[in-house]
Amino acid sequence: MVKNMALGRDYATQACEIAHALTVVGERWTLLILRDAFYGVTRFNDFQTHLGMSRSVLAERLQKLEHAGISLRRPYQTAPPRHEYMLTQRGIDLWPVLLTLHEWGSERTPQGQRLHFYRHASCQSQLGPYGQCQTCGPVAPQDVEVVPGEGVTQNPADPVSRALLKPHRLLTPLSPAAAEA
Amino acid sequence: MVKNMALGRDYATQACEIAHALTVVGERWTLLILRDAFYGVTRFNDFQTHLGMSRSVLAERLQKLEHAGISLRRPYQTAPPRHEYMLTQRGIDLWPVLLTLHEWGSERTPQGQRLHFYRHASCQSQLGPYGQCQTCGPVAPQDVEVVPGEGVTQNPADPVSRALLKPHRLLTPLSPAAAEA
Numbered sequence: 001m002v003k004n005m006a007l008g009r010d011y012a013t014q015a016c017e018i019a020h021a022l023t024v025v026g027e028r029w030t031l032l033i034l035r036d037a038f039y040g041v042t043r044f045n046d047f048q049t050h051l052g053m054s055r056s057v058l059a060e061r062l063q064k065l066e067h068a069g070i071s072l073r074r075p076y077q078t079a080p081p082r083h084e085y086m087l088t089q090r091g092i093d094l095w096p097v098l099l100t101l102h103e104w105g106s107e108r109t110p111q112g113q114r115l116h117f118y119r120h121a122s123c124q125s126q127l128g129p130y131g132q133c134q135t136c137g138p139v140a141p142q143d144v145e146v147v148p149g150e151g152v153t154q155n156p157a158d159p160v161s162r163a164l165l166k167p168h169r170l171l172t173p174l175s176p177a178a179a180e181a
Numbered sequence: 182m183v184k185n186m187a188l189g190r191d192y193a194t195q196a197c198e199i200a201h202a203l204t205v206v207g208e209r210w211t212l213l214i215l216r217d218a219f220y221g222v223t224r225f226n227d228f229q230t231h232l233g234m235s236r237s238v239l240a241e242r243l244q245k246l247e248h249a250g251i252s253l254r255r256p257y258q259t260a261p262p263r264h265e266y267m268l269t270q271r272g273i274d275l276w277p278v279l280l281t282l283h284e285w286g287s288e289r290t291p292q293g294q295r296l297h298f299y300r301h302a303s304c305q306s307q308l309g310p311y312g313q314c315q316t317c318g319p320v321a322p323q324d325v326e327v328v329p330g331e332g333v334t335q336n337p338a339d340p341v342s343r344a345l346l347k348p349h350r351l352l353t354p355l356s357p358a359a360a361e362a
Contacts, residue, residue, distance in 0.1 A: 032200060
């Protein structure tokens with residue numbers, strides 16, 4: 001019975017800040033969609049091909065993020081109508097969650113090779129615990145670059161992964177198509 | 182099609198540290214089970230009544246956490262056989278993830294009231310961003326207390342919630358039954 005209940009309703013009985021956060025971002029795929037948004041993905045098709053998830057689930061997750069005030073959708077083309085998705089400040093405030101997941105996950109990748117790491121854009125130092133720059137102190141996500149590590153696939157099938165073979169500043173649109181033009 | 186695939190298999194195509202972490206801790210309920218483990222819950226029935234989740238899903242999640250080296254199970258009684266669940270160091274290393282979720286969720290609780298907050302046990306200062314003690318600096322979870330806020334239900338139905346009406350040091354067994362004896 002509990003299995004079939006909606007996530008929000010389940011967690012709503014858990015009177016706790018962590019449960020409140022998970023009600024919004026705890027659904028399958030949502031944190032990976034947010035990761036992609038930090039990496040500069042803005043368009044539906046780019047999320048979809050990079051994540052390899054169903055279009056209907058992606059549309060539903062993006063709509064929930066919009067309703068929760070984490071992302072916003074704005075038109076970039078009218079004929080046919082097309083939208084892009086951007087993080088709001090509330091969404092950007094989730095950076096520490098992704099950062100700590102990344103830190104924990106980085107000790108557990110297959111073969112122990114780095115896939116991606118984060119560095120401070122202005123001084124190129126790799127970020128330490130809690131995303132602090134070892135040289136300069138706390139760093140906002142806008143000043144962080146995601147950098148491919150030695151374990152990353154060199155011939156990925158999708159344009160977002162190919163664009164991320166070069167260092168890229170977070171929250172800057174990635175424009176994977178333009179990168180390949 | 183994608184909808185019905187197992188979570189691990191889905192995320193395994195995402196070559197990234199965050200996806201690796203979510204493969205292990207990204208399933209529904211898992212982060213709330215871990216929260217409870219940090220709060221000192223050690224017994225199956227206490228997890229079950231506190232979380233209000235199905236026994237079969239709880240058993241499956243606890244087994245996965247054990248297989249991932251995040252928790253371990255040890256007998257505390259032989260007739261009938263009963264086990265308790267404890268976090269390993271790998272599990273304790275997940276504290277920053279819970280802390281950042283708590284921080285983000287704390288701005289979004291209903292009525293804006295605090296439900297729980299964390300403080301440094303030795304100096305009683307409330308923890309600031311990234312769980313740092315404003316007075317003493319970084320604090321290990323073993324030195325953190327979870328403290329009920331003004332928004333917490335004063336007459337909760339389950340013994341774990343009742344035991345958490347008093348400040349409690351993380352990773353110290355909670356013994357909810359003993360607290361009511």
